[in-house]
Each structure stands twice: as C-alpha cells, then as structure tokens.
Amino acid sequence: MKKLRILLVDDHEVVRLGLKALLDRYPQFEVVAEASTADEALARVAQYRPDVVVMDVRLPGKNGIEATREIKATYPETEVIILTSYAEDDLLFDAIRAGASGYVLKQIGSDDLVRALDAVGKGEALLDPKLTRRVFERVRDAEREAEASAFRDLSDQELRVLALLAEGKTNKEIARELYLSSGTVRNYVSSILHKLGLGNRAEAAAYAVQHHIWDYLPE
Structure with missing residues (x-):
C-alpha cells in the first residue's frame, strides 16, 4: 500500500510531536518532514514533495x-489541510480561496483527523462539521446579495412592471393593473430592457424569474 506522505507545519514543537506520534500509529501515513514557519514549509515541500501538508494558520x-x-x-498536486484553533469565517474562506482542500479545528478527535487526511489524500474536500453550516449560510447570503443587486438599477414601478411581464401579461394588462397608460408601460419596458442589457420581453421575463423578482417587490 502506497503511504500518504505528510508534512507537518506548526510553530509549536509539542503540537508537531503530538501529531507525528498520532500519525505514526497508522500504516497508511508517513510524516516525511516538519516545519515551524511558512518559509520552512515552502522549502520542505520543494525538497520532499509531500502528498499532504497539514498547515497551521498562525x-x-x-x-x-x-x-x-x-x-x-x-x-498544485500537493494538497493542503488547515489544522487550526480558529473558527473564524474570514480565515475559513481565505483558506478556501488560497486552495486548501480541508479546514479542521484542533479540537477535532484523532479518528476524525485521520478520516480527514484520508479524504484529502484522495483528492476530496473536507470541512470541520462545526463549520459546514456557516459555509452554506455564507453561500446563501452571497446568492441573496447577487439576486438583490440584479435589480438595483430599477425603480419601484419598473420592478412592478417587470414582475407582471414575467407573469406573461401584455402591456395592456399591465397598464390596467397598475392604472397606467399602455404608452407609459411601453416606455417602462424599454427602460427595463436598456437597464438590464436585455434584448426582448422573453429575456426580461426569464431574467426576472431566474433572480426571484417577487422577493424584491416594493410594498
């Protein structure tokens, strides 16, 4: 069985010794080197080409x-798993953007750490269970912000017109519902298409549905 070659990076020697003692108990792992600083870690990666780097943040x-x-x-073929005491959202997302394949807390149990290393070694991504919910919340918040920004250039009345257009109503039907003239509705539709950079009513309707316009209609 090919062993997973691991580099341990932590500025506390006691932590590195504890991790090495733990991993030495498992035949699938081999700790090939240690480092206490980022520069040492980069040098060790160049020298030993480990499969996985277990990296402290601080x-x-x-x-x-x-x-x-x-x-x-x-x-790029070397996987990095962040092992840290810090459960801060900004650090988590910075680590993901930097290319880390895993982010686990030092409070994790030894069995869970072993499973995390096995998973990352196979090319899978893994987050500490305590952090997963926060990641999904952050993603949902970002999606909501993106949807809201999709209509930021439209006036309240243009939003109402677009919502009715998305429901398949004609200009005459929209005019009747909003107590406007057909010509005014036609002008609103032209303005909406221009502001959203769309070519026709069908594109506008699809855009409105895609971005859940009904969640952003004024009272």
Whole structure:
C-alpha cells in the first residue's frame, strides 16, 4: 500500500510531536518532514514533495494562508489541510480561496483527523462539521446579495412592471393593473430592457424569474 506522505507545519514543537506520534500509529501515513514557519514549509515541500501538508494558520512571519497559496501555485498536486484553533469565517474562506482542500479545528478527535487526511489524500474536500453550516449560510447570503443587486438599477414601478411581464401579461394588462397608460408601460419596458442589457420581453421575463423578482417587490 502506497503511504500518504505528510508534512507537518506548526510553530509549536509539542503540537508537531503530538501529531507525528498520532500519525505514526497508522500504516497508511508517513510524516516525511516538519516545519515551524511558512518559509520552512515552502522549502520542505520543494525538497520532499509531500502528498499532504497539514498547515497551521498562525505562524511567525508569513501566515499559513499565504503559505498555502504559494504551495498550491507552485505545486498544485500537493494538497493542503488547515489544522487550526480558529473558527473564524474570514480565515475559513481565505483558506478556501488560497486552495486548501480541508479546514479542521484542533479540537477535532484523532479518528476524525485521520478520516480527514484520508479524504484529502484522495483528492476530496473536507470541512470541520462545526463549520459546514456557516459555509452554506455564507453561500446563501452571497446568492441573496447577487439576486438583490440584479435589480438595483430599477425603480419601484419598473420592478412592478417587470414582475407582471414575467407573469406573461401584455402591456395592456399591465397598464390596467397598475392604472397606467399602455404608452407609459411601453416606455417602462424599454427602460427595463436598456437597464438590464436585455434584448426582448422573453429575456426580461426569464431574467426576472431566474433572480426571484417577487422577493424584491416594493410594498
């Protein structure tokens, strides 16, 4: 069985010794090197080409996120798993953007850490269960912000016109419902198409449905 070759990066020697003692108990792992700073980690990766780097975030000088970004830029085949005491959202997302394949907390149990290493070694992505809910919440918030920004250039009346257009109503029907003239509705539709950069009513209707316009209608 091919062993998973691991580099341990932490500025506390006691932590590295504890991790090495733990991983030495498992035949599928081999700790090939250790490092206490980001620069040492980069040098060890170049020297040993590990399969996985177990990276602390808080390091003297350059932090673990920066080291992860440099490692992935130069050695994309090397996986990085962040092992940290910090459950901060910004650090989590910075780590993901830097290319980390895993983010787990040091409070994790030894069995869970082993499973995390096995998963990352197979090319899978893994987050600490305590953090997964927050990731999905952040993604949902970003989606809501994107949807809201989709209509930011439209006036309240244009939003109402677009919503009715998306329901398949004609200009005459929209005019009747909003107590406007057909010509005014026609002008609103032209303005909406221009502001959204769309070519026709069908595109506008599809755009409105895609971005859930009914969630953003004025009272």
